[in-house]
Amino acid sequence: MRQVAFHRPSIGPDEEREVLDTLRSGWITTGPKAKRFESEFAEYVGAKHALALSHCTGALHLSLWALGIGPGDEVITTPFTFTATAEILGYLGARPVFVDVDPGTFNINPARIEEALESGANKRVRAILPVHFAGHACDMDRILNIAHTYNLKVVEDAAHAAGSARHMDGRGMAKIGTIGDLTCFSFYATKNFTTAEGGMITTSDDALAEKIAVASLHGMNKDAWKRYDKSGSWYYEIHDMGFKYNLSDVHAAIGLAQLKRADDFMRRRGEIARAYNEAFRSDDALQPAYSEPGIEHAWHLYVLRIRPDRLKLGRNQFVEILRERGVGCSVHCIPLHTMRYYQRMYGYRDGDFPVAEDIFSRCLSLPIYAAMTDEDVAYVIDTVRAITRENRR
Ligand SMILES: Cc1ncc(COP(=O)(O)O)c(C=O)c1O
Structure with missing residues (x-):
């Protein structure tokens, strides 16, 4: 694998x-x-x-x-x-x-x-x-x-x-x-x-x-x-x-x-982001990353959202299966107001910032870096699409 x-x-x-x-x-x-x-x-x-x-x-x-x-x-x-x-x-x-x-x-x-x-x-x-x-x-x-x-x-x-x-x-x-x-x-x-x-x-x-x-x-x-x-x-x-x-x-x-090498790195990240966006756009269980017009995006992260209403699994299971199939991924970010320290120190509570919480509940970060080969990118795309195909509601 x-x-x-x-x-x-x-x-x-x-x-x-x-x-x-x-x-x-x-x-x-x-x-x-x-x-x-x-x-x-x-x-x-x-x-x-x-x-x-x-x-x-x-x-x-x-x-x-x-x-x-x-x-x-x-x-x-x-x-x-x-x-x-x-x-x-x-x-x-x-x-x-x-x-x-x-x-x-x-x-x-x-x-x-x-x-x-x-x-x-x-x-x-x-x-x-x-x-x-x-x-x-x-x-x-x-x-x-x-x-x-x-x-x-x-x-x-x-x-x-x-x-x-x-x-x-x-x-x-x-x-x-x-x-x-x-x-x-x-x-x-x-x-x-x-x-x-x-x-x-x-x-x-x-x-x-x-x-x-x-x-x-x-x-x-x-x-x-x-x-x-x-x-x-x-x-x-x-x-x-x-x-x-x-x-x-x-x-x-x-x-x-x-x-x-910074400009070359950024160009390569942009290529990978475009390949992901292209591949995930047509899958209604996925919400690709977004860039406004007038932006030069550095693509430090590629954050993909899943649509749990279209899938039989949630974000955590999605991340787990990606990892089992050899795709390293992560989650950015866990909203700070849901963390114990920020709640204790400043009185924040779960539910205070619903947009941040909704993003967090559905998001995962895919690999995106200059050293990725085209084959790596294709493997990530195929793996993500296979998981949605196998778990569609
Ligand atoms: C948004 C943000 N701010 C600040 C930092 C802190 O950076 P450093 O590890 O260089 O202190 C990070 C690190 O990942 C970050 O993601």
Whole structure:
């Protein structure tokens, strides 16, 4: 039986060469490669500043911290995301105000953001934290308008969205990383391109960039990483509260090689998504993934929904059978408001966000990555269609 893993990173001779070069250079933690990775990523996105960090979780934490969000403050975000998006609010003593998502894109629904602001129930909202779910950019025109009206900051969780873009009013296509006040990316092992573990913040704000650069390495003055180098000085000053969120040169080396291949990876993911959509469109037991017009989708995830009313089995059994037949799959995401921690900490309850819950009850994520062969893609399609055929009501 064929085996198709849920994910396999594309690591080749270029990554090996960059990492070996770093290992042999005598300098393996934050240094010249991390700096080069920052400038090449800034160029890739079209951002003024890019700050390399150890993960997107740290990037989100530092972003909100740099904006001064603290105890008692509120941040509007989506429950249909990985816990990292909202867990960092707990670090700051702030509260996530969850609002429901759009049933097509799975992204935060701007109409629900407005309702949360107009209801009067959330009096200390300081920021909006949209997540570009699966790599489909959120409706940033509407989100920026709301932020402007209510004087809120916008921090984007772009963990899934390196390479994504969307059409913006008066601007044309805008890459994610050039829109909100701060945008946070992930280079975790399964992401569209990887540093094994890693993250990045982009911004056009000079003062925020400076503050984050300093805070990411213990609050030491900028370029303190050079203190062991003959071009640097042993002396450093602590300018601000600090964190240990720097990215090592070993990780950055992988990123430098991956970045050169990022457009090819994204093209291949797009091809796979189109093949899935084409194959599943005609099956009334399936609801293929969706992309709005004016979107360049990074296709970090391919989320397929089943229609349980047309099938004799539910999502969990569907996932189980796929796995038994050699197709690795997963489920993204378990809505945060249904999790014990978020219920205990913030009083959320099952049933609070019916759109997110309906998506969760029917969704599964199929393999989608650049290293998949055409035969892998055909096997996934055939297996999914065989399961619906065998289990039709
Ligand atoms: C939406 C979202 N935000 C944030 C993160 C955190 O990323 P990292 O693992 O780089 O901290 C993830 C990780 O999967 C994610 O899916």
